[in-house]
Amino acid sequence: MSSTHVQKECEKWIIDSWLPNRYGMPFQKRKMKMQGRGFFEFDAVSPDERIIACISTASAVTWRGRTGSGKKSKLRADCLMLALGSAETKTMVLTEASMYRLALKEQSEGKLPLGIEFCLVELPDQLKQKLVASQNEASVEVRGNRTLAG
Numbered sequence: 136m137s138s139t140h141v142q143k144e145c146e147k148w149i150i151d152s153w154l155p156n157r158y159g160m161p162f163q164k165r166k167m168k169m170q171g172r173g174f175f176e177f178d179a180v181s182p183d184e185r186i187i188a189c190i191s192t193a194s195a196v197t198w199r200g201r202t203g204s205g206k207k208s209k210l211r212a213d214c215l216m217l218a219l220g221s222a223e224t225k226t227m228v229l230t231e232a233s234m235y236r237l238a239l240k241e242q243s244e245g246k247l248p249l250g251i252e253f254c255l256v257e258l259p260d261q262l263k264q265k266l267v268a269s270q271n272e273a274s275v276e277v278r279g280n281r282t283l284a285g
Contacts, residue, residue, distance in 0.1 A: 141265045141266050141268075141269035142192045142266070142269065144262065144265070145190075145192045145230060145258060145262055145266055146178060146190045146192070148258065148259070148262060149178075149179070149190050149228055149230075149256060150162050150163065150164065150178065150179045150190075153228070153256055154179050154188065154228070157254075158181065158186060160181055160182060160183075161181075161182060162179040162180060162181055162186075162188070163179070163180060164176060164177065164178055164179065164180070165177060165180040167180060167184065167187065167220060167221070167222075168221065169216075169219045169220060169221070170219050170220070170221055175216045175219070175220070177189060177216070177217075177220065178190040178228075179228075180222075181222075184221075184222060185222055185223045185224060186222055186223070186224040186226065187217060187220045187222040187224070187225055187226070188217075188225075188226040188227070188228050189213040189214075189216065189217055189226075189227050189228070190228045190229075190230075191209070191210065191213065191227070191228070191229050191230070191231075191234060192230045192231065192266055193206055193209065193231060193234055194206070194231040194233050194234060194270065195207070195210075195231065195233040195234040195236070195237040196233050202237060206234070206237075207237065207241070210227075210234065210237065210238060210241070210247075211241070211246070211247065213227060214227060214238075214247045214248060214251055217248075217251050218248040218250065218251065224252065225248075225250055225251045225252065226251070226252045226253075226254055227251055227252070227253050227254070228254050228256055229253060229254065229255055229256065230255075230256050230258055230263075230266065232255060235253060235255040238253045239253060
């Protein structure tokens with residue numbers, strides 16, 4: 136089974152470097168109370184709890200080049216949690232351009248809340264290379280030895 140350690144490494148870099156650089160304050164993973172009831176652990180929360188973020192390193196497309204329904208569902212689920220959060224700024228941080236394009240398209244079509252800001256993050260080269268390798272490994276694991284022809 137493929138490991139998620141590279142995705143976690145990317146998430147850590149975003150929390151420790153990218154978000155503080157963008158907003159001028161530190162961030163950390165934290166559970167927050169949702170509107171009315173329940174709790175959800177957001178990937179990044181500012182110290183004053185005014186900014187919450189979910190982070191995704193997933194591509195929107197499958198190895199066959201189609202939009203993945205599971206990937207779209209995960210995006211929608213993360214956005215629902217952001218929408219139910221009580222913070223002033225709700226950010227979905229994406230590392231893949233295909234997912235960023237899908238998110239903006241879904242939002243423009245009314246399928247994602249307007250109050251969510253989508254950010255496309257450029258990972259450092261070394262981290263990006265590790266992420267691509269990890270995604271390729273996971274893709275091969277999921278599809279087995281099947282190729283586009285078979």
